Amino acid sequence: MPRPRVWRSAEGLLTLPALLFYLGVYLYPLARIVGWSLYDRGPTLKFYRAMASDPSLLHALGNTLSISLLSTALCLLLGYPLAYLIATAAPAAGRVLMLLVLVPFWTSILVRSFAWIVILGNHGLVNRALLAAGLIARPVRLLFNMTGVQTGMVHVLLPFMVLPLVAAMRRIDPNVLRIARSLGAVPRRAFLHVFLPLSLPGIAAGGALVFLLAVGFYVTPALLGGPGQITLATMIDMEITNFLDWGMAAMLGVVLMAVAGVLFAAFGALLGPRLVTGAE
Amino acid sequence: MLPCRVKLRDLQEPMSRRSLSEPDGRVAGAALALRGLAKQYAGASVVDALDLDVAAGEFLTLLGPSGSGKTTTLMMIAGFTPPSAGDVVLNGRSVTALAPERRNIGVVFQNYALFPHMTVQENVAFPLKMRNVAKPEIARKVTAALHLVQLDGLGARLPRQLSGGQQQRVALARALVFEPDLLLMDEPLGALDKNLRSHMQFELRRMHATLGVTILYVTHDQEEALAMSDRIALMNGGRIAQLGSAEDLYERPHSRFVAEFIGETNVIEGAVAEPGVFAAGGVRLALPDRAARAGAALLVVRPEKLALCSPADAPAGFAGTVRGLVYVGDCTRYRVEVAGGLLLTVQTPNRRDGRRAALGETVGIALDPADARLLPG
Numbered sequence: 001m002p003r004p005r006v007w008r009s010a011e012g013l014l015t016l017p018a019l020l021f022y023l024g025v026y027l028y029p030l031a032r033i034v035g036w037s038l039y040d041r042g043p044t045l046k047f048y049r050a051m052a053s054d055p056s057l058l059h060a061l062g063n064t065l066s067i068s069l070l071s072t073a074l075c076l077l078l079g080y081p082l083a084y085l086i087a088t089a090a091p092a093a094g095r096v097l098m099l100l101v102l103v104p105f106w107t108s109i110l111v112r113s114f115a116w117i118v119i120l121g122n123h124g125l126v127n128r129a130l131l132a133a134g135l136i137a138r139p140v141r142l143l144f145n146m147t148g149v150q151t152g153m154v155h156v157l158l159p160f161m162v163l164p165l166v167a168a169m170r171r172i173d174p175n176v177l178r179i180a181r182s183l184g185a186v187p188r189r190a191f192l193h194v195f196l197p198l199s200l201p202g203i204a205a206g207g208a209l210v211f212l213l214a215v216g217f218y219v220t221p222a223l224l225g226g227p228g229q230i231t232l233a234t235m236i237d238m239e240i241t242n243f244l245d246w247g248m249a250a251m252l253g254v255v256l257m258a259v260a261g262v263l264f265a266a267f268g269a270l271l272g273p274r275l276v277t278g279a280e
Numbered sequence: 281m282l283p284c285r286v287k288l289r290d291l292q293e294p295m296s297r298r299s300l301s302e303p304d305g306r307v308a309g310a311a312l313a314l315r316g317l318a319k320q321y322a323g324a325s326v327v328d329a330l331d332l333d334v335a336a337g338e339f340l341t342l343l344g345p346s347g348s349g350k351t352t353t354l355m356m357i358a359g360f361t362p363p364s365a366g367d368v369v370l371n372g373r374s375v376t377a378l379a380p381e382r383r384n385i386g387v388v389f390q391n392y393a394l395f396p397h398m399t400v401q402e403n404v405a406f407p408l409k410m411r412n413v414a415k416p417e418i419a420r421k422v423t424a425a426l427h428l429v430q431l432d433g434l435g436a437r438l439p440r441q442l443s444g445g446q447q448q449r450v451a452l453a454r455a456l457v458f459e460p461d462l463l464l465m466d467e468p469l470g471a472l473d474k475n476l477r478s479h480m481q482f483e484l485r486r487m488h489a490t491l492g493v494t495i496l497y498v499t500h501d502q503e504e505a506l507a508m509s510d511r512i513a514l515m516n517g518g519r520i521a522q523l524g525s526a527e528d529l530y531e532r533p534h535s536r537f538v539a540e541f542i543g544e545t546n547v548i549e550g551a552v553a554e555p556g557v558f559a560a561g562g563v564r565l566a567l568p569d570r571a572a573r574a575g576a577a578l579l580v581v582r583p584e585k586l587a588l589c590s591p592a593d594a595p596a597g598f599a600g601t602v603r604g605l606v607y608v609g610d611c612t613r614y615r616v617e618v619a620g621g622l623l624l625t626v627q628t629p630n631r632r633d634g635r636r637a638a639l640g641e642t643v644g645i646a647l648d649p650a651d652a653r654l655l656p657g
């Protein structure tokens with residue numbers, strides 16, 4: 001089918017500013033970073049070799065991936081029922097719930113991370129309450145470990161899971177669910193055979209979004225994690241602020257992007273590209 | 281799992297053939313009764329104490345203007361909406377408290393509501409799967425059901441790869457394959473074009489005759505209702521305005537609403553002043569029904585029951601001037617202004633020997649009082 005004429009004429013030019021902006025602000029820096037990672041007084045692969053031979057870097061990569069996957073799973077676990085509640089609630093109640101989900105966006109990540117330190121610390125709210133209730137004898141470590149990191153990250157990332165899920169669930173025709181019941185499906189089977197598969201695009205979109213954001217997270221793991229939760233983002237920060245090694249930092253950035261891209265592609269191949277990109 | 285009242289029939293026989301070879305080999309539909317069924321939304325009555333009996337195997341249509349409560353009634357029967365009061369009785373057993381999946385009722389919506397992520401085959405197999413029917417039997421029944429709706433060979437397609445008419449057939453096959461006691465259809469042909477619509481009307485009638493399932497059909501299209509139904513319940517404002525055959529509703533309307541909703545009609549507002557005489561302005565008409573009660577009354581008469589005649593032969597007040605004229609092929613419609621500025625529509629067949637009139641001509645209107653109906657005003 002030939003393109004509609006508008007696309008070949010003047011209106012097409014309207015995309016030009018956006019295109020130039022994208023080229024200048026996104027593609028150009030990205031190309032520079034890839035360039036840095038391959039150059040040190042001449043083309044070199046030495047940064048990539050350093051990565052392969054440095055256990056601490058590989059460890060950080062592993063940490064990044066496991067933290068991100070766990071955050072994504074926890075967000076899905078918490079976000080799916082929440083999204084279901086919002087999508088199926090009466091419109092007024094749905095708006096209020098949605099607002100509550102969005103409230104965390106009103107403060108900065110930094111503030112929220114420090115707030116968690118106040119709440120989860122050894123003398124924080126949670127531990128004091130548990131001690132007072134006599135449930136524990138000495139403070140439980142909730143900070144500077146995986147628990148702290150996940151608490152902070154899920155808090156920040158949950159809306160990115162809930163929003164696409166709600167959108168996908170609201171697109172499900174209520175008549176389809178009614179029909180499933182009338183055809184003999186008890187609520188559990190109607191959910192498993194009809195609602196859940198039809199909400200898959202939301203799971204895929206929310207999962208992809210949360211995972212990609214989590215992979216690049218810096219503040220929360222750095223503030224709420226311990227030595228066991230050092231991520232690639234933390235390593236990048238160290239390479240630049242401590243060693244001024246832009247080549248290493250650029251290489252780590254490229255590796256992070258490549259790994260995320262590969263996982264994303266694998267995810268897409270598994271679920272079908274339609275689900276991941278959301279296109280029909 | 282489900283109490284399957286009707287023995288699952290040997291659907292491996294193509295159903296159309298079965299109907300020919302075993303004319304009495306039918307799936308008996310269930311009798312449906314609504315007892316004082318009511319629904320209020322925020323205090324507003326949407327369905328108002330509905331009483332209705334649908335005989336086993338009957339094709340009954342709920343007809344009515346938009347917002348008259350047809351869909352709400354259907355939703356309550358299917359179990360999707362809890363009624364505010366009243367009972368839904370299927371084969372003598374109240375199902376009001378049962379969940380939709382326990383009612384054994386097939387439902388077809390205007391928007392088809394197919395499962396978009398399942399193939400045609402999986403869609404049709406769904407109710408059987410939910411009933412834990414054995415796999416080979418599912419395959420057999422799905423094939424037979426797809427044959428019934430003439431979709432043989434399309435089982436592997438996804439719903440979005442089908443035309444609207446084909447999707448509607450899948451919805452129908454899916455609603456019939458588990459041999460429901462009752463089939464509910466809410467404007468199932470509403471999204472189809474006119475030709476396909478009349479074809480599907482015919483098909484539905486054929487399937488109804490073949491299967492003997494009880495059908496409660498919802499439409500706001502009166503032609504469709506007249507063409508398809510054994511009986512029609514005409515709804516207005518959440519109540520049944522009149523229940524009867526197509527002929528009952530057309531020929532013997534009980535109220536002005538019924539007369540005006542079904543087909544075209546002339547309504548003359550007047551009164552019965554002396555026994556057996558209807559008077560309105562200059563109009564005076566002796567009625568066959570001498571028992572008509574005195575007081576305000578409406579005279580209702582269909583345009584095709586009127587004819588043109590010479591002014592001298594017309595009953596008192598039934599002469600006037602032709603103000604409008606529309607030729608519609610098989611007949612011509614005249615708007616005649618009679619005494620008192622009243623406009624009457626007269627429809628005459630276009631026959632060679634028929635009487636014609638021109639715009640502005642003075643004509644009489646011939647009327648057999650037996651064709652007119654007197655309603656309380």
Ligand SMILES: Nc1ncnc2c1ncn2[C@@H]1O[C@H](COP(=O)(O)OP(=O)(O)OP(=O)(O)O)[C@@H](O)[C@H]1O
Nearest residue numbers: 321326344345346347348349350351352353499500
């Ligand atoms: N969930 C609801 N909440 C409030 N009012 C409702 C609800 N559902 C339906 N109504 C109202 O009930 C009335 C009847 O609606 P219903 O859908 O039964 O009409 P209908 O006869 O099917 O009309 P149509 O021919 O347009 O489909 C309408 O006035 C509608 O606004």
Ligand SMILES: [Mg+2]
Nearest residue numbers: 350351352466
């Ligand atoms: Mg409706």
